[in-house]
Amino acid sequence: MTTQTKPIEAYSLPTPNGQKVHVMLEELGVPWTYHRIDISKGEQFKPEFLAISPNNKIPAIVDPEGPGGAPISVFESGAILKYLAQKFGKFYPTDTRAQVKVDEWLFWQVGGFGPMLGQNNHFSVYAPEKIPYAIKRYSEETLRLFKVLDTQLKDKDFIAGDISIADFAAIGWAQSWERYGATKADYPHVHAWLERMAARPATVRGLEYGKA
Template sequence: MTTQTQPIQAYSLPTPNGQKVHVMLEELGVPWVYHRIDIGKGEQFAPDFLAISPNNKIPAIVDPEGPGGEPISIFESGAILKYLGLKFGQLYPTDPRQQVKVDEWLFWQVGGFGPMLGQNNHFTLYAPEKIPYAIKRYGEETLRLFRVLNTQLEGRDYIAGDYSIADIASIGWAQSWERYGATRAEHPNVIAWIERLNARPAVARGLAFGKAS
């Protein structure tokens, strides 16, 4: 099993995207250091951060013990999860068919579940002008995605079979299910899955990490 002697540097915030990396690192039990990037102060545009995250978004990591023993920086949360899973041989399967299943649901989250819930948040909570069409569109898409996830979890404890980065990618976004209009009656498998993951100590630590900063 791969070991880590120098801590992984995580540039992040306790947002649903940042929480993916926090949870993953806690699950792996490897040494890591948290660097808070204050987006309210524009720190995401600092040259040092842009050098590792050219899209000026959190999270990003620097692994001082990357391939060949040389440092490597990675941006985009899905890429970080997959890199860490492959490096440490945990939470990402070795069987090619099962890898496809995990990848499908990882990309479902980064391409749909996260962005659509993010747009829902923006137009419902933060947009200076309340646009009924946008609120309705993203509200309906949010609930559609919760229904998709509920169907996938029918008869399963975890999204892609065994517990994996597919679950870690989605758990932070799913936490606010009540605010999005999801219900126990209509989405029982999702709520049970959320409660199952929240009972994991590493998930609880990862979701809480940085909130007091």
């Protein structure tokens, strides 16, 4: 396994997308440093942050010990998870078929589960104008996606079979199930998975990192 001497620099917040990277770094047990990007103060638009995250979104990382020993920056949470998994040889399989399964669920999260729950939250809670059509659309899509996840977990302990970056990608969003009306009775396999994830100390540390 690759060793890390210098800390990985994580530019982030304890949001569902930031938590993915916090959980991954804690699960890997590698040295890392947390840099809070205060979006309420516009720090995401500072040139030094845009240099590593041109989409002005958290999270982003800088690995001072990147390929060939030279620093590398990575933005977008899914890309960060894959980079770290492949660098350290953990939480991402070596078999091609197994990799495809992890990638499917990783991309399912970054392309659907996260964005749809985010839109649900926006229109239901934060939008200055409550638009019934938008609230209904995103609420229904949220529960549909929870059902997709529940079905996938019906006969599995973790999303792609073994614990992987697919689980770390989804956990920050899924843990807020009550907000979206995803009851234990309707989504029992999701809730069993959440309990398994909550039994992992490193995952819990990652989810809580930066909240204080």
